[in-house]
Amino acid sequence: MKKLINGVDTVVIDALRGMAAAHPSLRVDLDNKVIFRRDAPRRGKVGLVSGGGSGHEPLHGGFVGYGMLDAACPGEVFTSPVPDQVIEASKGVDGGAGVLHIVKNYTGDVLNFEMAAELCADESIEVASVLVNDDVAVRDSLYTAGRRGTGATLFVEKIAGALAETGAPLADVARIGREVNERSRSFGVALTPCTVPAAGKPTFELGDTEIELGIGIHGEPGRTRTSHRDAREIVRLAMDAIYDDLPLSGETLVLVNGMGGTPLMELYILFAEVSAYLHEKGATAVRSLVGNYVTSLDMQGFSVTVCRLTDELTRLWDAPVETPGLRWGR
Amino acid sequence: MKKLINGVDTVVIDALRGMAAAHPSLRVDLDNKVIFRRDAPRRGKVGLVSGGGSGHEPLHGGFVGYGMLDAACPGEVFTSPVPDQVIEASKGVDGGAGVLHIVKNYTGDVLNFEMAAELCADESIEVASVLVNDDVAVRDSLYTAGRRGTGATLFVEKIAGALAETGAPLADVARIGREVNERSRSFGVALTPCTVPAAGKPTFELGDTEIELGIGIHGEPGRTRTSHRDAREIVRLAMDAIYDDLPLSGETLVLVNGMGGTPLMELYILFAEVSAYLHEKGATAVRSLVGNYVTSLDMQGFSVTVCRLTDELTRLWDAPVETPGLRWGR
Amino acid sequence: MTTAHEEPLVDTPFFLAWIEEMATAVQVERDRLTELDAAIGDADHGANVDRGFTAVRQALADGPPETPRAVLVLAGSTLIRKVGGASGPLYGTAFRQMGRTLRDAPEVTLAELAVAFDAALAGVQKLGGAAEGDKTMVDALAPAVRALARAVQDGSKPEDAMAAAAEAAAEGARATVPLQARKGRASYLGPRSIGHEDPGAASTALIFAALRKAAG
Amino acid sequence: MTTAHEEPLVDTPFFLAWIEEMATAVQVERDRLTELDAAIGDADHGANVDRGFTAVRQALADGPPETPRAVLVLAGSTLIRKVGGASGPLYGTAFRQMGRTLRDAPEVTLAELAVAFDAALAGVQKLGGAAEGDKTMVDALAPAVRALARAVQDGSKPEDAMAAAAEAAAEGARATVPLQARKGRASYLGPRSIGHEDPGAASTALIFAALRKAAG
Ligand SMILES: Nc1ncnc2c1ncn2[C@@H]1O[C@H](COP(=O)(O)OP(=O)(O)O)[C@@H](O)[C@H]1O
Ligand SMILES: Nc1ncnc2c1ncn2[C@@H]1O[C@H](COP(=O)(O)OP(=O)(O)O)[C@@H](O)[C@H]1O
Ligand SMILES: [Mg+2]
Ligand SMILES: [Mg+2]
Ligand SMILES: [Mg+2]
Ligand SMILES: [Mg+2]
Numbered sequence A, B: 001m002k003k004l005i006n007g008v009d010t011v012v013i014d015a016l017r018g019m020a021a022a023h024p025s026l027r028v029d030l031d032n033k034v035i036f037r038r039d040a041p042r043r044g045k046v047g048l049v050s051g052g053g054s055g056h057e058p059l060h061g062g063f064v065g066y067g068m069l070d071a072a073c074p075g076e077v078f079t080s081p082v083p084d085q086v087i088e089a090s091k092g093v094d095g096g097a098g099v100l101h102i103v104k105n106y107t108g109d110v111l112n113f114e115m116a117a118e119l120c121a122d123e124s125i126e127v128a129s130v131l132v133n134d135d136v137a138v139r140d141s142l143y144t145a146g147r148r149g150t151g152a153t154l155f156v157e158k159i160a161g162a163l164a165e166t167g168a169p170l171a172d173v174a175r176i177g178r179e180v181n182e183r184s185r186s187f188g189v190a191l192t193p194c195t196v197p198a199a200g201k202p203t204f205e206l207g208d209t210e211i212e213l214g215i216g217i218h219g220e221p222g223r224t225r226t227s228h229r230d231a232r233e234i235v236r237l238a239m240d241a242i243y244d245d246l247p248l249s250g251e252t253l254v255l256v257n258g259m260g261g262t263p264l265m266e267l268y269i270l271f272a273e274v275s276a277y278l279h280e281k282g283a284t285a286v287r288s289l290v291g292n293y294v295t296s297l298d299m300q301g302f303s304v305t306v307c308r309l310t311d312e313l314t315r316l317w318d319a320p321v322e323t324p325g326l327r328w329g330r
Numbered sequence C, D: 001m002t003t004a005h006e007e008p009l010v011d012t013p014f015f016l017a018w019i020e021e022m023a024t025a026v027q028v029e030r031d032r033l034t035e036l037d038a039a040i041g042d043a044d045h046g047a048n049v050d051r052g053f054t055a056v057r058q059a060l061a062d063g064p065p066e067t068p069r070a071v072l073v074l075a076g077s078t079l080i081r082k083v084g085g086a087s088g089p090l091y092g093t094a095f096r097q098m099g100r101t102l103r104d105a106p107e108v109t110l111a112e113l114a115v116a117f118d119a120a121l122a123g124v125q126k127l128g129g130a131a132e133g134d135k136t137m138v139d140a141l142a143p144a145v146r147a148l149a150r151a152v153q154d155g156s157k158p159e160d161a162m163a164a165a166a167e168a169a170a171e172g173a174r175a176t177v178p179l180q181a182r183k184g185r186a187s188y189l190g191p192r193s194i195g196h197e198d199p200g201a202a203s204t205a206l207i208f209a210a211l212r213k214a215a216g
Helices: A012-020 A083-091 A107-121 A154-165 A170-182 A231-243 A263-279 A312-320 B011-022 B083-093 B109-120 B152-165 B170-182 B231-245 B266-280 B309-318 C011-030 C030-040 C045-061 C066-081 C089-103 C110-128 C138-153 C158-174 C185-193 C200-216 D010-026 D032-038 D046-063 D070-083 D088-102 D109-130 D140-153 D160-174 D185-193 D197-212
Strands: A025-030 A035-036 A046-056 A070-076 A099-104 A127-132 A185-189 A210-213 A222-227 A250-258 A283-291 A301-309 B026-029 B034-037 B047-054 B071-077 B099-104 B127-132 B182-190 B210-213 B225-226 B250-258 B281-289 B301-308 C010-011 C107-109 D007-011 D107-109
Touching: A012 A025, A012 A046, A012 B231, A012 B266, A012 B281, A025 B034, A035 A083, A035 C107, A046 A083, A046 A107, A046 A154, A046 C110, A070 A083, A083 A099, A083 A107, A083 B225, A083 C066, A083 D070, A099 A107, A099 A170, A107 A127, A107 C089, A127 A154, A127 A170, A127 B225, A154 A185, A154 A250, A170 A185, A170 A312, A210 A231, A222 B281, A231 A263, A231 A301, A250 A263, A250 A312, A263 A283, A263 B011, A283 A312, A283 B011, B011 B026, B011 B047, B011 B071, B011 B127, B034 B083, B047 B083, B047 B109, B047 B152, B071 B083, B071 D046, B083 B099, B083 B109, B083 D070, B099 B109, B099 B152, B099 B170, B099 C110, B109 B127, B109 D088, B109 D109, B127 B152, B152 B170, B152 B182, B152 B301, B152 B309, B170 B182, B170 B301, B182 B231, B182 C200, B225 D185, B231 B266, B250 B309, B266 B281, B266 B301, B281 B309, B281 C010, B281 D007, B301 D088, B309 D010, C010 C110, C011 C030, C011 C045, C011 C066, C011 C200, C011 D046, C030 C185, C030 C200, C045 C066, C045 C089, C045 C138, C045 C200, C045 D070, C066 C089, C066 C107, C066 C158, C066 D010, C089 C110, C107 D109, C110 C158, C138 C200, C158 D088, D007 D010, D007 D109, D010 D032, D010 D046, D010 D070, D032 D046, D032 D185, D032 D197, D046 D070, D046 D088, D046 D140, D046 D160, D070 D088, D070 D107, D088 D197, D109 D140, D109 D160, D140 D160, D140 D197, D160 D197
Parallel strands: A046 A070, A046 A099, A099 A127, A250 A283, B047 B071, B047 B099, B099 B127, B250 B281
Antiparallel strands: A025 A035, A035 A070, A185 A210, A185 A301, A210 A222, A250 A301, B026 B034, B034 B071, B182 B210, B182 B301, B210 B225, B250 B301, C010 C107, D007 D107
C-alpha cells in the first residue's frame, strides 16, 4: 500500500490539520474532531450537523460553510463518528433554533447519531434527524439493513442548508431534507476496489475485465459482478436501476460522482451518456454536478444520483453556498 | 485497462459532449474542439486562450468562464492541440483588444501555438503569449527542452483572467501572466503511473515501495526514483527542491494538487505539511487550493506549486471567477 | 475469582483480567477481523475493536474502578465513546447493560453474572434489532449467553461455565459462515454474503475466549 | 518512378505510393512507437503519427494532387492540422518544406528530391532547434538526407539511393539508444533517457523504409 500519509493511525487528524490550515472560513476542533463554520453558532438559525466515516472527502467536512452544513463529524476511515463528536458538534452549532442531524442510513451511523441525539435531548438541545437512503442497489426489506445513503446526502445537505439559511424553523428544514431524499435515487459502479489505510490492502479483488455493480461508498463489493463494457452500456445499467425504482421525467438535478480515483474526463463522458438517457425518457438535467464529491478513498468508479426537482428545490439548490467543496453565488 | 469510456479514439469528443451538457455557461464547438465562454467574444476585453493535451482536467476546459479563460483547446490525450484549434479559439474570443495565448512549455505546445499565432497575425488578430515553465524538477539549460509548465498554469490563467476582466490592455495582461509565472515554482511526485487510453497500459512500472520524484503531468517517469516514505518527508523533498530555486518568505499562494487518483484526504495531509514547512521558512500560505486541478489521468501522486504573492496578485486572485473548476465571488 | 463461599463469586480483578485478555486477543487478531470485514463489510472491524479495547485498557489503568459494575460500565461507555461504527454502540451497550445489571459490590455471584450477560444480549438486540440467524454478533453472543446460564444452573464451576460459553460463542461464530446477512453492512451484499464468517461474531468469540482464559 | 531520361525522375504516383507505405508502416508499428514514447515520453507517439498519416491518406484520396509538390504540401499541412504534439508541426514542416522546394511539375529529378529532403531537414531543425546527437528525429533524418545526397551525387539508381537513405535512417534511429536527450520530452528525464530508442527517430526510420519500399 502506497499512500501519502504519516501513519495509518493519524490519517484523520492529519487531514483535519490540513483542512484547518487551508480554510480560514472553518474552525477545526482537533480535540473533538469536529469541523465548524467559523461563525457557528448563528443565533436563530437551525444548525446542520452531518458526519460519517472519513474517506468520502469532500463529504462532509468540505460542505461546511454558508448555506450548507454548520458542522461535520468525521469518524475514522469508513467508521461512523462516535456520539461525543456529534454531541460536541450539536452544542457548537445550536443557535437556539435546534439542530438537524443528517445521517446516512448505515447501522453504525444511525446508532451513533441516535445515541448522540438522546444525550442532546438531556441537554435541552432540540434535535431532528433526516435519514438519507437513496441507493437503489440495496432493496429496503426485512432482509437488509435498508438502503444505503450515498450521493443524495450532498443534495440534502445543500438544499436543507439553503433553507436553514433563510431562518426557517427546524421542522421545515427537516421536512425539505426528507423530501430531497425521497425524490433522489443513486446507483454506483466500481472498476477497482479501494484500500483502507489501516487494512493495508484492497478490500476486494477484481479482474482486468470485471466491474462491480451496485457498490456503496465503503469499498464493499457490489450486488453483482459483471464484465466491463462501454461507458454507454454501464450508464444504461445504472440508470435503468434508478428508473425502475423512480420513473424519471421533467426537470432533474444530476450528480455524476467519481469514487476518488476516476479522472474527471471519464466523469464527463459518463455525464454525456446520463444526459442522453434522461432525454430519451423525457427528462432533463437542468442542474448538475460532475466531479468527485462522495468518494471511497482511491476507488475507481462512479455513482450517479438523480433528484426529481420541484421549483422550490431548484430555487434552494441555486441559493448561494460557500464551502470548500461547493461554492457559488458568493 | 479499465476505463469509463466508449472507445479510445473518442475520449476527447465524448468528454466535450459531457461538458457541453453539464455547463450551460459554456459553448462547446465540437467540430473544432474548442470550449468557449458562452458570451465570447467580449467587446474590448482581451481574450484568453489556453490549451494543451487532454487528460489534465479540469485544466483547461474547466477554467473557461468569467474571470479566467475565454476559450480552451483540448488536444488528444497528452498531445498538444493543433494550430487550427488555436486559430478558431483565437478568432472566437477576439473582441478587438487582442488575444493572450497561455502556453505550457512543452515542445509540442510551443510549436503548435507559435504556428497558430503566426496564422492569427495573418488574419490581423493581435496575439501575445505567456509561456509557463514552473517545474523545478527540470533544469532550464541547453541540455533540456527547458522547464515544464505545470501547476502555475492555473495561477496564470486565474490572475491574468482577472486582470483582463477589468479591461486592461493586452500588454498588461501578458505582463501579469509572466510575472505570476516568474514568481511560481512547482514539484511533482508520483506513487503510480497513469494509463493513456490509446496506449492501453501504464506508462511505466513502479514497485510497491517506490515513488517517482520530479514528474511532470504527462505520465512520464520523473527525474529519480526513490523509496516511499512518510508524507512529511516527501513534502520536504518537494519543498526543498522549490526552495533551492526560489527562496520562500512572506505571503504565498499554494496549490496542493492531486494527479487524478489521489484521495482528497491525502491532499489535505500533504497541505498540513506544506503549511508547516512554509512556516518554518518564515512564509505563509495566505491563499491556497487543495484538490485535483492539473491532473495526469488516473495517476496517484501530487504536485505542489507556490507563488510568491504581491498585493496586486492577491487582489487579482481574490477577484470573482465563475468556471466549472474554480468559482468564487459570483 | 473466589470460590470460598458456597456460591462461586467473581471479583473485580477477574473482570480486569478478562478485559486485559480481550484487549490482547483483538490486538493479536486485528488483521484477521479486518480481513473478515473486508470480504463482506468495509474492512475496519479489526481496527475498530482494537482501538476500542486499547482505550478501555487505558481508561481502566487511568483509574481502576473498584467493582465489577464500575469496570463494565466504564468499559461500555469507553467503547461507545471511542469506537464508532456499528460495533461501538453495540459492544458498548452490551458492557454497559451488563454492568448496570450488577450490584455495586466488589464481588458478584456467577448467577448474577449470567443475568448480566443476558442483559448484554438484550441490549444488543434492542439496539440493533438483530435476531439469531441474521449473521451478526448476536449469533455468537446468544448461544454463549445461553450456555453460560445453563452451566450455572447446572452448578458448574466458574471455569467450566465460562469454557462452555466460549465454546458456544466459537461455534456460533463458525455457524455464521453459510448464512445470508440480514443486518449490518453485509446485508447489502445479498446472497454474496454467504460463505464468509461474520466479523462481529468472530470478535464476540474472542471476547468469550478471553473470558475462559481469565477464568484460568 | 521513371528512369527513361538520362537523369532519373520521380513522379506523382511514386510519392503517393510512398505515403501509402508510410501510412501502413506507422499503423503496423503504432504500438511499438507508443511503447518507445512511454519509456521516455508520454506514450502518444504511435497514436499521433498513425492519426496523422491516416488523415494524409484520406486527404490524398479525397482529392489526389497532380504534382509531387502538391502531394507533399498537402501531406505536410494535413499533418500540421491533425497531429498536434511535437511531431505534428515537425513532420508537417518537413513535408511542406520538401514540397515547397520542388517545381510544380508532375515529375522531379532525383537531384531535386535530394535538395527537397535537405529542405525538410533544415525546416525541422529551424523549427525544433535540435542538432544531431540531441536524441530526436533529426538523428535519423540527417544521416538519411546525407546518404541520399551522396548516393545521388555518386550517380546511384533511385532505388539504391533510397535504400541507402533507409539504411542510414535505421542506423541513425538505433544510434539514439545510448544518447541522453537534449530536446523534447525525453530531455526531462536527464540521464534516465539513456538506453531507449527515440520514438521520433524510430518513426523517421519507418518513413525512409517506406521510401525504399515505394522505390520497389
Ligand atoms: N444490527 C446489528 N445487530 C447486531 N450486530 C450488528 C448489527 N449490525 C452490524 N452488526 C455487527 O457489527 C459488525 C461490524 O462491525 P464494524 O465493522 O466495527 O462496524 P461497521 O459495520 O459500521 O463498519 C458486524 O460484523 C456485525 O456482527
Ligand atoms: N525540438 C525537437 N526537434 C526535433 N524533434 C523533436 C523535438 N522535440 C521532440 N522531437 C521529436 O518528437 C518526438 C515525440 O513526438 P510525439 O510523441 O508525437 O510528441 P510529444 O513529445 O509532444 O508527445 C520525439 O521522439 C522526438 O523525436
Ligand atoms: Mg465501518
Ligand atoms: Mg504528447
Ligand atoms: Mg466494518
Ligand atoms: Mg509523445
